[in-house]
Amino acid sequence: MKPIFLANWKMNILPAEVKEFAKNFLSQITPDANYADIGFAAPYTTLAALVDGFRGVKGILTGAQNCHWADNGAFTGEVSAKMLKDVGVNFVIIGHSERRQFFGETDETVAKRSVKALKEGLIAVVCVGETKAEYEAGRTKEIVSRQLKGSLADVTAEMTHALIIAYEPVWAIGTGLTATPEIAQSVHASIRSELTALYNANVAGAIPIIYGGSAKTDNIASLVAQPDINGGLVGGASLKPDTFAQLVQAGRQVYK
Numbered sequence: 001m002k003p004i005f006l007a008n009w010k011m012n013i014l015p016a017e018v019k020e021f022a023k024n025f026l027s028q029i030t031p032d033a034n035y036a037d038i039g040f041a042a043p044y045t046t047l048a049a050l051v052d053g054f055r056g057v058k059g060i061l062t063g064a065q066n067c068h069w070a071d072n073g074a075f076t077g078e079v080s081a082k083m084l085k086d087v088g089v090n091f092v093i094i095g096h097s098e099r100r101q102f103f104g105e106t107d108e109t110v111a112k113r114s115v116k117a118l119k120e121g122l123i124a125v126v127c128v129g130e131t132k133a134e135y136e137a138g139r140t141k142e143i144v145s146r147q148l149k150g151s152l153a154d155v156t157a158e159m160t161h162a163l164i165i166a167y168e169p170v171w172a173i174g175t176g177l178t179a180t181p182e183i184a185q186s187v188h189a190s191i192r193s194e195l196t197a198l199y200n201a202n203v204a205g206a207i208p209i210i211y212g213g214s215a216k217t218d219n220i221a222s223l224v225a226q227p228d229i230n231g232g233l234v235g236g237a238s239l240k241p242d243t244f245a246q247l248v249q250a251g252r253q254v255y256k
């Protein structure tokens with residue numbers, strides 16, 4: 001499986017900044033028209049500019065950072081998967097730890113959002129990951145297993161062709177602390193076996209499991225060189241076209 005590199009811009013990047021970003025990024029990176037291995041997840045207000053900025057460029061995915069499970073209705077502050085389809089994005093991040101930590105996201109709501117996104121034809125990037133306290137208590141695999149089972153409760157094997165799992169240890173996000181490739185690999189392998197138990201080995205083997213948490217140009221290659229690490233979800237290092245282009249380049253090398 002070729003690695004996939006997704007930028008998570010979080011609450012950054014204005015619409016007016018996208019054109020220049022895209023131009024600069026595309027001057028350093030040649031997208032793969034046959035295999036979209038690069039994507040950008042922007043804030044809602046930047047989505048139209050993001051879609052516009054990469055219009056006609058094959059091999060680049062555009063995405064949002066959350067979606068609701070209803071099509072429309074009295075849900076102040078929410079945006080539906082249908083609305084994301086309408087604006088033209090391809091994927092959506094669901095259950096990011098910042099949403100779980102600060103906005104009351106639970107496995108149950110992640111499950112509802114994920115199924116809806118997949119049914120609408122979006123790629124769902126479902127995030128799991130343990131906190132620092134859970135990591136230190138040796139509970140990583142137990143927590144990740146619970147999150148996976150809960151978050152994928154209603155996702156059928158047929159829906160998984162558009163599913164990506166992101167393993168993001170909370171203690172590594174935005175902290176500069178990266179899980180070592182060995183630690184990350186061991187959790188990714190346990191995620192793969194959990195997916196095998198939920199579906200079967202064939203299905204589990206085809207689901208990309210990407211790593212997030214202070215992924216950078218200088219550590220991405222050793223991460224994606226691991227057998228069960230199929231790419232990265234990148235926050236801080238994705239905010240500048242140069243740093244993200246260098247990261248993608250470094251990550252792509254591994255498979256050459």
Ligand code: PGA
Nearest residue numbers: 008173174213214235236
């Ligand atoms: P980071 O964020 O790369 O800044 O650690 C990753 C993420 O939260 O998706």
